[in-house]
Amino acid sequence: MNQKTEKLIDKKGVRLDGRKLDELRPIKIEVGVLSNADGSAYIEQGKNKILSAVFGPKELHPKHLALPDRMVLRCRYHMAPFSVQERKSPAPSRREVELSKVIREALEPSIFLEYYPRTGIDIFVEVLQADGGTRCASITAASLALADAGIPMRDLVVSCAAGKIDDTIVLDLMDTEDKIGAADVPVALMPNLNAITLLQMDGILTLEEFEKTVTLALEGCRKIYPLQKEALKVKYVSVKEVEE
C-alpha cells in the first residue's frame, strides 16, 4: 500500500532501474538452445528468463484435432513455480490459459499454416523467471523458435509493451512498474507488414494517451526486431562457417 506513494520516475526522468523513459531493458537472445526441439530460443529481457521450444510440423495427436486444409498451432505458456516471489502452483492458472491463447493468436498470422495440412505444431514457453512483460518476451522468443524450426513465415513476430506510470508514458514496463503503474499495453508486431498481432490493455488511458502508448510500444518492437534477426544470424552464420 505505501508503495503507491513511491515515485517510479525521478525528477530527471530516470526510472527505478536507471532507464530513460523510452529505453528498453537489456535484452539477450539466443537461438537453438535445446537439442531435442525442432526449434528453440532463449530470451533475457531485464530479469525475465524465458525458454521457448517448437516441435513440428508433425502428426497431430489426438488425430481428430487435425484440419484438412491447414496446420494446427498449439501453444502452452507456463510459469515455473520458482519464477515469481511466492511459489506459483505448477497447475495451469486461468491467466496462463488466456496467455497461451493470445500468444498463439499473435504468432498464427505469421505462419503459412496452409503449407502443412493435417499437421500440428506445438509451441512451448517456459517462464523460468518473471519480471513483468513475460508475454511479450515469450512471443519474441517463440517466433524465433519457429524460425529456427524452419517453419515458413511471413515475418518474425516481435513484441513489446508500453504503459503509463507516474502520469508518464514509458516503454517496456518491469515488474514493479507494471504492478504499481496506471496502465500497460502489450503489443506484438510483424514489422515488415505493419501488422499488429497482439494488443491488450489494462488500466486507464485517454484516447490520446492510448495512441501515444501504442506508438511507443510499436517503436519498442522495431528496436527489438534487429536483435531478433541478429540472434538468428549468429546461429546460422556460425553453422555456415563450420561447413566451409
Place this chain on the structure above:
Amino acid sequence: MSSIITRVKQKQIAQLIAKGKRLDGRSLTDYREMKVEQGVIERAEGSARVLLGKTEVMVGTKIETGEPFPDTPNEGVLTVNAELVPLASSTFEPGPPDENSIELARIVDRGIRESKAIDVGKLCIEPGKKVFVIFVDVYVLNHDGNLIDASALAALAALLNTKMPNYEIEEGEVKIKQGYTTLPLKSRPITVTFAKVNDKLVVDPWLEEEQIMDARLSIAIDDYGNICAIQKGGSGYFTQEQVLEAAKIAKEKVEEIRKKLNW
C-alpha cells in the same frame, strides 16, 4: 466455436461488408437490438439478462464473505467466471471451462476491475481477515455472436442491480441483518467489440460474421470516456490505423449505449 456456414454465404457477407453493408441490414457500426432486463433471478444478490439480437446472456451475482488477497488486505474480492452452457450452441460441450470461456471471463473481469467499477475499499469487513467476495457468474444461454459485449453488459447490469446485505460484527462473526444497500459502484464500463472482415471493421459481429472474421478487437470504455481494457483475439492482425479508428468508434458507441440505457 464454429459451425458450418456455406462458402456462398461467406462470400456474400464479406462482399457486402466491403461495400459498407451487412447481410442483416445494419451499417458497419450498428449494434443489433439490445435488451437489458434486471433482477431476473430472485435468489441471486443481483442479476440481469441481456439480449443482443439472438445472443442471450444471463449474469447472476452472489456475495459471500471470504479472505482478502494478502497484497490487498483492505479490499473486497471480485471473481468473474463464465460458462458456455451446452444448450447455447451445438459447439459448446459440457466439462471444465475451455480457453474460450476463460478468455471471456477474463475480458469481462478486466473491464470491471481496471475501470475500478466496484469500490472494493468499501467491501472490507476486517482488514486482512474478512472481506466481501463478489462472484459474477456469466451464463451464456444462446450464442449468436459477440458474447463479449453481451456478457460485459449483462455483468454491469447485474452489478448495478446487486444488493449488499446489511451486517454487523458480533464477536468476530458476521451477522446478516435485515435490509439491503446497493453495491458501491464507481464506474460503469461498457465494452465494444469489432470484427475485422475483408479488411473492414464491423461493430457487434453476429455469429456468421465471427466465423469469417480475421481478427477481433474488444475495447472497454469507462464513465469518463477513457479506455480501461483491450483484448485482441483471433488469428489475424490489425494495422495501427485500424486500432486507433476502433478506439474512436468504441468511445462514440459507448456514449450512444449509455444514452439509450440511461446509465
